[in-house]
Amino acid sequence: MKVLSLFDGISCGMLALQRAGIPVECYDAFEIDKYAVTVSKNNFPGIVHHGNVFDGDFTQFHGYDLLLGGSPCTYWSIAKKDRETTSDGMGFRLFMQYVRALHESECRYFLYENNYSIHQNIKDEISSRLGVQPVMINSSLVSAQNRKRCYWTNIPNVTQPEDLGIMLVDVLESGIPWQNKAYCMTSSYNGAVLYNTLERRQRTMVAIPVDTVNGKSHTIPATYYKTGENPFSPYGSERGKQRIAIPVGAAQRGRYTDGKQTEQHIEVRDDGKSNCLTTVQKDSLICSPIRVGHYGNGGQGQRIYSVSGKSVTLSANGGGQGAKTGLYKIDLPDGDYIIRKLTPVEAERLQTLPDNYTAGISNTQRYMCIGNGWTVDVIAHILGGLNDIYN
Known part of the structure; x- marks a missing residue:
């Protein structure tokens, strides 16, 4: 032919x-x-x-x-x-x-x-x-x-x-997916961040357990304390003395000058209780942060998240319209994970290319070529x- x-x-x-x-x-x-x-x-x-x-x-x-x-x-x-x-x-x-x-x-x-x-x-x-x-x-x-x-x-x-019947888990080199199929592989995949995956439903990312002592992976039990020593820490007493994020009660509050609202912010409680339940939705919110650390420089894509929180951001709408907690369901076992991009080889597998078919150019260009293929x-x-x- x-x-x-x-x-x-x-x-x-x-x-x-x-x-x-x-x-x-x-x-x-x-x-x-x-x-x-x-x-x-x-x-x-x-x-x-x-x-x-x-x-x-x-x-x-x-x-x-x-x-x-x-x-x-x-x-x-x-x-x-x-x-x-x-x-x-x-x-x-x-x-x-x-x-x-x-x-x-x-x-x-x-x-x-x-x-x-x-x-x-x-x-x-x-x-x-x-x-x-x-x-x-x-x-x-x-x-x-x-x-x-x-x-x-x-x-x-x-x-x-x-x-x-090929699933995302079948093509991963390591880690755990929280969805059965990856979103469409595009040429812009190199810029993947967690927000893209969870909110925009694009540029799929996966989770790998946080690495601990001697290079072995470990998932930290999902029981958290606001401050002080984490009794479940695998790092010993020194590393265990870290700030641990847990869900806390909160409310959306406004500040007024001359009768006009000039500021909106979130006030959180420090006693582990929720605010009094009222008919106003913004009076009783839950802050469920999932970022519990980072690696590298801590930029987007280098942050460690806990699957027990499942909330990326807590944002407030002005004008007394209530608040959005931005909750996302991530199906993962309990523990802390680094959320990472797909590797070039995993991206190749999504396109049913041979492993390392695009080797020989930079990873940025590999992602672009794969996504365009x-x-x-x-x-x-x-x-x-x-x-x-x-x-």
């Missing part, structure tokens, strides 16, 4: 063809990201790279068998403010290079991918240009991540993959419809 790949990235298409058992005679790729090209060359030195799609003369690939591609969804993304919803923006101009390549090369088969969340106007335009309706496949069927994508193709007999086993499943034709 002769293959032309646009927006090739890290050549997930080539890997998928190998997994589908389809022999490849030649594979020509267009990609401008130097880090992605480095990964591609490290794994498939035989691929011929051509650069920018806008500069491509696709007539030289006339008679090729398969056109692959998924133009960048940056301009169409639901996460982008003022995203493009019509066919007069940069996102569609990129897609039209795929259409141009299809017409000029006259490839017999094609496969085009893009995000499920793009506007319906865009989906309809793509369908009109390619002459087929999309098939939505969620990568969760073959991997540990939820990743809905639309696939436009004329490859015959495309069905939904079998659910392999395809779930290989989904592509291999679709391409399997060509097996009888090219074998």
Whole structure:
């Protein structure tokens, strides 16, 4: 098979063809990201790279068998403010290079991918240009991540993959997940913080028990005292004399100047009791802090949290409208954990890539390349419809 790949990235298409058992005679790729090209060359030195799609003369690939591609969804993304919803923006101009390549090369088969969340106007335009309706496949069927994508193709007999039952816990090198499937892996994963995972439901993070003496992991019993010695501390009396966070009663209070509210703050009790229960919600709150320490510089992503609290922030709304305690359910055993990002290898496994497929570039660039890539086993499943034709 002769293959032309646009927006090739890290050549997930080539890997998928190998997994589908389809022999490849030649594979020509267009990609401008130097880090992605480095990964591609490290794994498939035989691929011929051509650069920018806008500069491509696709007539030289006339008679090729398969056109692959998924133009960048940056301009169409639901996460982008003022995203493009019509066919007069940069996102569609990129897609039209795929259409141009299809017409000029006259490839017999094609496969085009893009995000499920793009506007319906865009989906309809793509369908009109390619002459087929999309098939939505969620990568969760073959991997540990939820990743809905639309696939436009004329490859015959495309069905939904079998659910392999792969969970997040199955791909972790260490640690404990609090969800069955990871959120969609994106190119921005390198900036993951706990807030993203718990509130925005993106950039999945996992928990590992706090390391203690002699490098052995240990979970501290979830009984906490406000100050003084923690009788359950595994560190001995000196390390045990630390400030321990526990849930405490609190109330939202206002301060007034000349009859106008000028300040809102939280007042906490020091006797372990709640405030008197009244009809006013803000009079009896619970502060349940879960940060009990940190490692490194203590920046976001380097903080130690206790699963007994399950509250990230305590914030107050002004104007007497009550308060939000920001409670999140995290299903973990009792103890204290460091919340960490997925490792590059774990991120690769979410995309069903081989371990260390993206090694050789910085971790920041690895996350970007992985997030921009395809779930290989989904592509291999679709391409399997060509097996009888090219074998």
